[in-house]
Amino acid sequence: MSSPAMPQETLVTTGATTRWSFGRGFRGWVRRHGKLSAGLTIMGVLVLFSALGPLYVDTGDAQPMSAMPDVRPSWEYPFGTDDQGRNLLAVAVVGLPLTLLVGLIAGAVAIVIGTILGITAGYVGGVTDVVIRGISDVLLTVPGLVVLITIAASIEGVISVGLMALVVSSLAWMWPTRTIRSQVLSLRERSYIQMAKLSGMKTHEIIFFEIMPNLLPYLAASFVGSVSAAILASIGLEALGLGPQNEPTLGMTIYWAMTFNAVLRGLWWWLVMPIVLIVLTFISLFLISAGLDEIANPRLRKES
Amino acid sequence: MAVSIASARTVSTDPVLSVNGLKVHFFTRRGVVRAVDGISFTLHKGERFGLVGESGSGKSTTALGIMRTIQEPGRIVDGNIALYADDMVVDLASLQPEEMRQRRLADVAMIPQGSMNSLNPVRRIVDHFRDSILAHERNVPDRQIIERMHELLRMVGLQPAVARLYPHELSGGMKQRVCIALSICLSPKVIIADEPTSALDVVVQRRVMETLAAVQERLHAAVILVGHDMGLLAQFVDRLGVMYAGKLVEIGTVRQIFDNPLHPYTRLLIDSLPTLEQRGVFRGVPGLPPSLLNPPSGCLFYPRCPSRMEICQHVAPPLVEVEPDHWAACHMYQGEGRQEVVA
Amino acid sequence: MSWRHVLKRFGMFLFVVWGAATLNFFLPRLAPGDPVRQRLFQMSTTGGFTQTGVEEMVAEYQAKFGLDKPLYEQYFNYLLDMARFDFGYSLTLFPMKALTLIMDALPWTIGLLFVTTLLSFVIGTLLGAIIAWPRAPKWVEGLAAPLLTLAAIPYYLLGLILLYVFAFSLQWFPLSGGYEPGTRPTFSFEFIVDAIQHSILPALSIILSALGFWALGIRGMMVTTGGEDYMLYAETRGLRGKTIFARYGLRNAMLPQVTALALSLGNIVSGALLVEVIFTYPGVGSLLFAAIQGADYFVIYGIVFMVVLAIGLATMLVDLAYPFLDPRIRR
Numbered sequence: 001m002s003s004p005a006m007p008q009e010t011l012v013t014t015g016a017t018t019r020w021s022f023g024r025g026f027r028g029w030v031r032r033h034g035k036l037s038a039g040l041t042i043m044g045v046l047v048l049f050s051a052l053g054p055l056y057v058d059t060g061d062a063q064p065m066s067a068m069p070d071v072r073p074s075w076e077y078p079f080g081t082d083d084q085g086r087n088l089l090a091v092a093v094v095g096l097p098l099t100l101l102v103g104l105i106a107g108a109v110a111i112v113i114g115t116i117l118g119i120t121a122g123y124v125g126g127v128t129d130v131v132i133r134g135i136s137d138v139l140l141t142v143p144g145l146v147v148l149i150t151i152a153a154s155i156e157g158v159i160s161v162g163l164m165a166l167v168v169s170s171l172a173w174m175w176p177t178r179t180i181r182s183q184v185l186s187l188r189e190r191s192y193i194q195m196a197k198l199s200g201m202k203t204h205e206i207i208f209f210e211i212m213p214n215l216l217p218y219l220a221a222s223f224v225g226s227v228s229a230a231i232l233a234s235i236g237l238e239a240l241g242l243g244p245q246n247e248p249t250l251g252m253t254i255y256w257a258m259t260f261n262a263v264l265r266g267l268w269w270w271l272v273m274p275i276v277l278i279v280l281t282f283i284s285l286f287l288i289s290a291g292l293d294e295i296a297n298p299r300l301r302k303e304s
Numbered sequence: 305m306a307v308s309i310a311s312a313r314t315v316s317t318d319p320v321l322s323v324n325g326l327k328v329h330f331f332t333r334r335g336v337v338r339a340v341d342g343i344s345f346t347l348h349k350g351e352r353f354g355l356v357g358e359s360g361s362g363k364s365t366t367a368l369g370i371m372r373t374i375q376e377p378g379r380i381v382d383g384n385i386a387l388y389a390d391d392m393v394v395d396l397a398s399l400q401p402e403e404m405r406q407r408r409l410a411d412v413a414m415i416p417q418g419s420m421n422s423l424n425p426v427r428r429i430v431d432h433f434r435d436s437i438l439a440h441e442r443n444v445p446d447r448q449i450i451e452r453m454h455e456l457l458r459m460v461g462l463q464p465a466v467a468r469l470y471p472h473e474l475s476g477g478m479k480q481r482v483c484i485a486l487s488i489c490l491s492p493k494v495i496i497a498d499e500p501t502s503a504l505d506v507v508v509q510r511r512v513m514e515t516l517a518a519v520q521e522r523l524h525a526a527v528i529l530v531g532h533d534m535g536l537l538a539q540f541v542d543r544l545g546v547m548y549a550g551k552l553v554e555i556g557t558v559r560q561i562f563d564n565p566l567h568p569y570t571r572l573l574i575d576s577l578p579t580l581e582q583r584g585v586f587r588g589v590p591g592l593p594p595s596l597l598n599p600p601s602g603c604l605f606y607p608r609c610p611s612r613m614e615i616c617q618h619v620a621p622p623l624v625e626v627e628p629d630h631w632a633a634c635h636m637y638q639g640e641g642r643q644e645v646v647a
Numbered sequence: 648m649s650w651r652h653v654l655k656r657f658g659m660f661l662f663v664v665w666g667a668a669t670l671n672f673f674l675p676r677l678a679p680g681d682p683v684r685q686r687l688f689q690m691s692t693t694g695g696f697t698q699t700g701v702e703e704m705v706a707e708y709q710a711k712f713g714l715d716k717p718l719y720e721q722y723f724n725y726l727l728d729m730a731r732f733d734f735g736y737s738l739t740l741f742p743m744k745a746l747t748l749i750m751d752a753l754p755w756t757i758g759l760l761f762v763t764t765l766l767s768f769v770i771g772t773l774l775g776a777i778i779a780w781p782r783a784p785k786w787v788e789g790l791a792a793p794l795l796t797l798a799a800i801p802y803y804l805l806g807l808i809l810l811y812v813f814a815f816s817l818q819w820f821p822l823s824g825g826y827e828p829g830t831r832p833t834f835s836f837e838f839i840v841d842a843i844q845h846s847i848l849p850a851l852s853i854i855l856s857a858l859g860f861w862a863l864g865i866r867g868m869m870v871t872t873g874g875e876d877y878m879l880y881a882e883t884r885g886l887r888g889k890t891i892f893a894r895y896g897l898r899n900a901m902l903p904q905v906t907a908l909a910l911s912l913g914n915i916v917s918g919a920l921l922v923e924v925i926f927t928y929p930g931v932g933s934l935l936f937a938a939i940q941g942a943d944y945f946v947i948y949g950i951v952f953m954v955v956l957a958i959g960l961a962t963m964l965v966d967l968a969y970p971f972l973d974p975r976i977r978r
Contacts, residue, residue: 138663140910141962145917146954147667149939150674150947232801236921239803240939254807258925263807263815264822271811275804286799293867373883408885416883421876424895425975426902435894439886470974486884 036291042284046096046277053093061087062094062248073269080269083260086248088273095250096277098161099231102249103281105165106172106230111223113169114176115215119207121177122184133181136174144171144229145236152242161244168233175229176222183218187211217296221289228285235278250274315542319388320526321347321370321412321494326383326397328362328369337596339365339378341550344623347494347526354537354558355530356573357547360593363530364417366547367498370528371414372396372404387411389493410440413487414496415480415516420503422483423471429482430467436486456485459522460515477508481515488519495520496528501536513540535577538562546570549594549604552623556630566632568611603635611636653967660963667955668729671948672722734949739941745949748934753953755825756930759846760919763853770854771861772904776897778862779869782888791866798859802918806852806925813848820848823927849926853919864907868900875899902973909965912958920954 030037053059061067064084073080079088121132151167187193188211196206237243238251241259245252253274257263262270328340340362347353355363368374370385385396389411396404396412416422423432433453437444454464460481471479480500487495497516501509517540520527531537537544544561546554546569554567565571572589591608594600603609603616615635623633728734734745777783778791797805814822826832826841872878873896881891923932931950938946970976 138659138666141663141913141959142667143913143916143954143958145914145920146935146951147670149935150671150951235801236803236917239921240924240936242939263811266815268811271807275807278804279800282799282801283796286795290795290863371883373879375879405885405887408883410885414883416876416880422880424877424881424899426898426973427894435881435886435890436884439884439890472975483880 033291033294035287035294039284039287039289039291042280043288046100046280046284050093050097050100053089057087057090057093059090059094061090066090070267079273080267082253082256082270083262083267084256088253088269091248091253092250092273092277095248095253095274096281098247098249099235099251099278100281102161102165102168102234103227103231105162106169106234107223107227109166109169110172110226110230111176111219113173114222114226115180115219117173118177118180119184119211119215122181123188123203123207123211129181132177136177139171140174140178142171145233147171148233148237149240149242152237161247161249164234164237164243165230168230168237169226172226172230172233176226179218179222180215183215184211187214217292221292221296224285224289224292228282228289231278231281231285250278313542315351316349318349319346319386320349320351321388321528322386323347323366323370324384324386326366326369326385327381328365328374328378329381330378332377335597338550338599339596340369341596341599343383343547343550343552345545345552345555347528349493349526350520350524351543352520352527352529352541354541354544355528355547356532356534356537356544358532358589358593360549360596361547362550363532363547364498367414367496367528367530370396370494370496371408371412372399373414387494406440409436409487409492410490411492412494412496413490413492414498415483415487415500417498417500417502420476420479423479425471427470428467429469429471429474432482432486433467433489436489440490452489453485456489457482459488459519460485461511476504477512480504480508480512484512484515484519488523488525491523492525494526494528495523496530498530499532500529502531509536516540534573546573549599550596551604551633552631553605553634554630554632555623560627560630564627564630566626566630566637567605567634568609569605570632572610603633656963656966660959663959664952664956665726668726668952669722671951672725729952732949732953734952735945737938737943737946739938739943739946745943745946748946749931749949749953752929752931752934755928756919756923756932757957759849759853759923759928759930760916763850763857763919764915766850767854767857768861768908771858772865772901774858775862775865776869776892776900779866779873780892780896790862794859794862796859797855798863800856801921802853802856803921803925805856806849806922809848809852810925821845825929845926846928849922849928852922852925853915856918857915860911861904865897865900865904868903869896872896872900902969905965905969905972909962909969912961912965916954916958 058066064086067077067081067085067087069081069083069085071077071081077087077089079092081087082091117132117136121129148167148171151170152164193206193210196210201210234243234249235251235254238249239254239258241255243249243252243255251274254271257267257270257274260267262268323346324344326340326343327338330337330339343362343366345353355366357363365374365378369380372380374380380397383397387394387396387407394407396407399407423429427435430450430453433456434446434449437449437452450467453467457464457466462478462481462485466474466478466482471482474482484500500516501512504512513536516527516529519525527541529537529541538558541558543555543557545552546561546567548569554561554565554570556566561570562574565574569589576588589608594604594607600606601620602618603612603621606612606616609616613635619635621633621635621638623631624637625631626637732746734749737743737745737748740748774790774794778787778794810822814820821827821844825845826838830838830841832838832842878891878895881895886895920930920932920935922928923930924936927933931954935947935950937943938950
């Protein structure tokens with residue numbers, strides 16, 4: 001007669017106050033996922049800056065000899081200019097998307113490799129697992145940047161952004177592999193997987209329809225982590241001078257600034273621009289990653 | 305009835321714990337869940353009281369409520385828990401956190417449900433005893449602690465060598481018995497056992513229950529045994545309280561409940577117990593328990609009750625004493641003399 | 648702890664080192680051109696001597712560096728050299744051996760890394776644990792946000808900021824180097840004070856950011872640990888808050904934290920090297936930077952080898968120490 005088991009979604013007053021985070025809808029969601037929202041907002045601003053920037057600034061001005069050198073930030077040059085005559089606003093508009101792109105490509109490659117290897121190792125187990133785990137654990141202990149330096153230093157000629165991304169991703173797949181593998185291991189023993197096996201589902205069906213959906217939060221968190229690590233590594237390489245010499249990426253800007261002694265000459269704006277943009281990027285990635293972590297592990301959320 | 309019932313023991317009539325109108329509510333994003341909604345019963349010295357009910361009936365929450373270890377987003381919203389200790393009565397529900405901490409283990413102890421993971425994996429068994437005893441008696445010399453621990457281990461049937469081991473080196477039954485030993489190390493007046501044998505196989509179950517019985521006899525402590533297995537409980541306890549949807553629907557001695565189950569829910573529970581002679585179809589209790597989020601007015605068992613009446617849908621029946629010391633919350637007995645709660 | 652396990656772990660360590668050495672050997676040879684010839688051409692154009700005779704010089708060098716022998720023989724000799732830490736000669740500072748340069752720089756780096764890692768790990772872990780504890784005083788919660796911000800900033804960027812603000816603008820600290828230029832490193836009191844003064848900013852760059860990382864890490868672990876059954880049972884037994892926090896909570900949350908330490912050593916070192924470059928700190932980082940700029944390949948490969956060796960060793964030690972922390976893992 002009555003329907004006893006259906007929970008009712010109502011806005012419930014507890015005591016005297018009604019907490020609007022209890023509500024459904026956008027505001028409630030934002031309130032509950034504070035970190036994620038903040039991170040996405042900052043990233044959104046950065047992406048918008050990159051997308052709309054070319055409408056306000058000539059991207060050609062990101063090349064040397066486009067403007068008076070060493071000009072402080074002013075109305076004409078909001079971010080100032082550097083020692084070689086680049087308009088730093090243009091550099092920001094060109095360099096930020098390049099940096100983000102490197103991170104995106106490397107992160108994507110790393111997560112694809114990581115997912116394939118992680119699921120294989122976790123689900124199939126046995127010798128395959130031992131081999132994959134052995135290789136990834138061993139490679140994890142190797143300091144990535146240092147090896148990347150070796151690789152980058154050995155590559156002759158000018159490096160392109162895409163090549164950078166590939167080089168960086170070659171050492172970024174281990175962490176996702178590890179994370180995904182441990183998740184798959186714990187999922188594999190869950191009852192519904194056993195049920196799926198018993199009811200005759202094929203292996204690839206189980207992986208795609210039962211395991212992957214539950215992996216999504218971890219995949220997302222790993223992806224963001226990979227992007228973050230990739231950007232970190234690529235900027236590190238660039239700051240050492242091992243990046244694409246002809247592209248005005250943020251890391252190369254730091255390299256040029258250091259080479260031309262921006263600090264000693266008080267040319268603070270030359271460094272502030274890339275640093276602020278990079279820091280904002282990392283903060284947003286960090287917040288997004290923390291937010292995704294909270295979704296994956298509900299206990300981390302602050303229940304009101 | 306083929307269930308063997310604990311032989312009648314002499315039980316004191318002095319109360320040791322009295323729960324009155326206990327309400328524990330959980331304030332979740334979806335609303336308020338009334339897990340325990342007005343429970344009252346009295347536990348006497350040396351008595352064994354069973355709290356039985358299906359999953360979600362509120363029995364474990366009651367146990368946690370008495371111990372005041374309800375975690376967010378749950379809270380005790382009403383009621384008092386009277387502890388009769390050393391010539392005075394203390395209301396556990398209104399104690400400050402530090403005062404309650406001192407009462408735990410020393411006056412009221414709880415044996416946890418999932419002993420698989422209840423022991424600290426990085427501390428040895430002996431350290432668990434040290435932690436427990438020193439938390440309440442500050443200056444006990446270590447030698448005394450070790451002596452007491454050995455005695456306790458012997459009481460629960462464990463070798464003294466167990467003390468040096470880490471929890472992962474013990475079997476499930478051994479871990480549970482360690483938990484029993486820990487619970488009695490300060491000779492509490494009340495022991496609450498929250499489904500102590502759920503995770504164990506039948507043979508070990510019996511051993512653990514025997515240990516619990518022996519321990520209880522030794523200490524003259526009162527025991528509240530929480531569980532969902534009527535048959536198991538019946539073999540151990542003196543009195544039973546049947547819980548449904550956060551309320552007590554029947555209280556009585558085991559004899560009374562099995563000979564003359566008053567509440568329809570109790571009847572269905574007993575009918576669903578398998579016996580050695582019974583063949584044919586086993587009946588469970590059809591339907592699902594109600595949502596405790598926004599419980600309807602009236603009797604909560606109404607949708608599943610085979611004896612329901614018109615009034616049951618609108619008025620919640622209070623717990624009344626139908627025969628001496630046998631209480632039921634059902635409109636079928638409301639015509640009899642009314643008597644308010646506390647069995 | 649069985650000897651078999653120790654041996655197995657040591658074998659893994661040797662495998663990593665061998666792998667790194669092999670990579671170091673083959674990578675440069677995969678790229679077209681060869682370093683010696685390039686270097687000589689570079690020198691000849693800058694130095695201004697003629698093209699003739701360069702080929703003979705190249706042949707001489709090749710013979711000297713064994714580049715004319717067959718590959719497998721080169722590889723074998725290379726491995727032997729690596730085992731003796733003979734990385735060859737520095738191409739820019741010939742005839743200094745690469746090993747000498749590295750050994751001069753190594754103590755500075757090790758000192759910096761050791762102190763910063765220790766301080767940031769200990770302080771960060773304690774801070775993060777306290778932040779996670781529900782019974783901590785209210786203001787502690789406020790630390791979480793700045794720590795998160797700091798954790799997100801890479802060490803070297805933090806270093807640049809600190810350099811500009813505190814060394815250039817405020818002039819509270821020296822701008823570069825490990826000690827006053829011109830002084831000779833000794834074990835005198837003045838020198839040590841001077842060295843410490845020079846290392847404060849580089850150390851802070853690492854500590855402040857790493858602190859945030861460790862704090863946030865342990866905070867997550869404490870939350871996970873907090874939900875465990877043994878925590879509830881500890882409370883049920885009426886244990887004191889401090890006991891539960893330290894011996895039941897933190898003690899268990901430390902396990903994954905230590906694992907994280909072992910796994911992040913590579914990242915920490917990478918970050919520290921870049922910090923050294925920013926501050927021109929006379930460690931391995933600056934040496935590497937200079938070597939890259941001067942295409943001093945042997946020094947580069949030598950440094951890479953040493954770094955992999957050191958981190959592999961440290962990781963192995965942490966791994967071997969783990970069973971002492973977690974009794975469930977006793978091999």
